[in-house]
Amino acid sequence: MQRIVDNVIAVAKESVKTFTYESVNNIVRLINGMSALLLAILPGKTSILEGMQGWELRPTFRGPRLPRWMENGASSFNQFIHQLSIDSDTSSSVDYSSGGEDSDIIYPGSLLSQSSRISRESGFPQIVDRRRHWVRLVLSWLLLPLRVLLGIPQNLFNMAYRRASKTPVKARNHRRLTVHSPRRLQSLKDHVVQRATDRRRSVVEDLHLGTEIFIESIFDNVHKAAHCLLAPVDTIRRVFTWFSSRGSESGDTSGDGLGISVSAAVLSDNDPAPIERRTTFHNSLNTDARTCRDVITELGYPYEAISVVTADGYVLLLERIPRRDARKVVYLQHGILDSSMGWVSNGVIGSPAFAAFDQGYDVFLGNFRGLVSREHVDKSISSRQYWTYSINEHGIEDIPAMMEKIHEIKISELNSSESNVEEENNTDQPYKICAICHSLGGAGILMYVLTRRIEEKPHRLSRLILLSPAGFHHDSTLVFSAVESLFLLFAPLLAPFLPAFYIPTRFFRMLLNKLARDFHNLPAVGGLVQTLMSYVVGGDSSNWVGVLGLPHYNMDDMPGVAFRVALHLAQMKRSGKFTMFDYGSAASNMDVYGSPEPLDLGECYRLIDIPVDLVAGRKDKVVKPSMVREHFRLMKDAGIDVSFSEFEYAHLDFTFSHREELLSYVMSRLLLVDPDSKQVHRQKSLKLKRKDVHGEEVVMK
Known part of the structure; x- marks a missing residue:
């Protein structure tokens, strides 16, 4: 009787699970x-979805080929990864091809990565397998009398005709390579890597898990x-045992107490079933909280925070991929609602x-406050108090503090102690840094260079490479114009209650x-x-959904x-000029800038x-080409x-897409920057003079 009840409960549980699972899936399909x-x-x-194709937002170990600019300068690590990718395309093609027991497996792809969109392989390898099966069958019938007469063991016989029916390994691999495109084989591997590196669970997956745990508990x-x-007698005995042993032994009842989870299936000697581990919500809220450090180190590069x-x-946080003896330094600075993750999100090659x-290069990745x-x-x-800052800060x-830290690090690494003394009286620096x-x-960075020149301080930079830089915004879409007008209108009312735009x-x-x-x-x-989202940003076709999937947007x-910062951008759009923050009154501006x-x-570009x-x-609809x-x-x-x-890029393509060009x-x-040449500075005045309301010249403080 106990076994019948257990079987009924087990069948009912699986039926409810299946019904619930399919119901959730149908609701998701409806949505x-x-x-x-x-x-x-x-x-x-x-046009909006045009920019969503072919993106690789998650780190990957491979590159289809070394770009032209890396043919003579790739590191030994990336040379190894590249060769590994090519070798695995040829040697591992059997494992990922459709001919075999796993030929019917189709891995689910993601929306925004073509590398994860995989389909069934060609039917030709299946035909080859069927031919191989018929060869084995014919050989087994033809050689059956010989096996009986000579008494050949079955295992040796099977081995013999398997070898006879198979083609040579090299020929078979060659045949597979002629049938399956390397791109498709690489797509499957990329999907496996992608699924392995993305450690989060979606809302739908959490719903499935929560539902299953609830049904299990019921x-x-x-x-x-x-x-x-x-079993009332056993129940009374266990209750009596539980009451008698409560106290120091109340939590240990030899596995028979009521506090221990009982398997849904009855175990017996005749029907050994695996013991199911009790599922809980402990550490079940899986999110992808990888940092820039995780991505860099997982890909085999050195890292320093x-x-x-x-x-x-x-x-x-100033992050670094260090080359301590390098005299070539590059500093990368992200944009709004971004972090250093954007500069490493496309993996080894991209x-x-x-x-x-x-x-x-000695690589430094800057991170703004915010x-x-x-x-x-x-x-x-x-x-x-924390969010009280504008682009001025x-x-x-931010940038001056990080640049001085970089200078301090490079001087200590490249110069000896006596050279450090000479540095005080020498304008040359032993390295060249580009931004x-x-x-x-x-x-x-433009504000940094100009203000350092005005303050007669070295900015230490040798070249600027600016990708869709902000500053001028008066030529923008109708959406941005409407938002700017409304924002400036309601800014005095919103400022006391809204210090920043973020998810708290x-x-x-x-x-x-x-x-x-x-x-x-x-x-x-x-x-x-x-x-x-593209409508909100004026029709820009950047991969906004893909960017939200990056791990620096985590819990x-x-x-x-x-x-x-938003007010500062609105001020620049309204004025049509690249200005510093307007503090709202002539007196406040006079205290900061020496001008109303x-x-x-x-x-000041001169x-x-x-x-x-x-x-x-x-x-780009966020910063139009006319503004650049x-x-x-x-x-x-x-x-x-x-x-x-x-x-031919949208705004986020400059950092989040793999564009070789x-x-x-x-x-x-x-x-173009030679680290061994001396930097020649233009002889210009280091003080910017402006006229106040009385026509007198003043100098910015």
């Missing part, structure tokens, strides 16, 4: 279908209740940070991190979210945008004494050594 219908009627979706209690009713404290007490390191964790020397700093506090900056990072609670950050996985798994939902920490109006940085390379994206040309025009008029280039261009500009 995905409705999203597809909405996506079909939305205008402009073709039927576990039903099983215990049935066991108690069907450097803590930098700004003059106003903010603690910044990331600017790794590309520079492979070319012999994280939810609020790193500050004052541990009790309030949210309002990025350019005159690659994107979006807001470009505006910040861990739960909603976790939810966003997990939804990013769902957006990849559900194509229509992901496409709908991508389209709606523990996440970049935010200070209210004053904020400093116009565009008028102070730039290093070459500048400007790069614009023709599909405005930087170029002012610099050209000021006599700066400046270049301008355009690519961009990496080739950036590396070609970096190589």
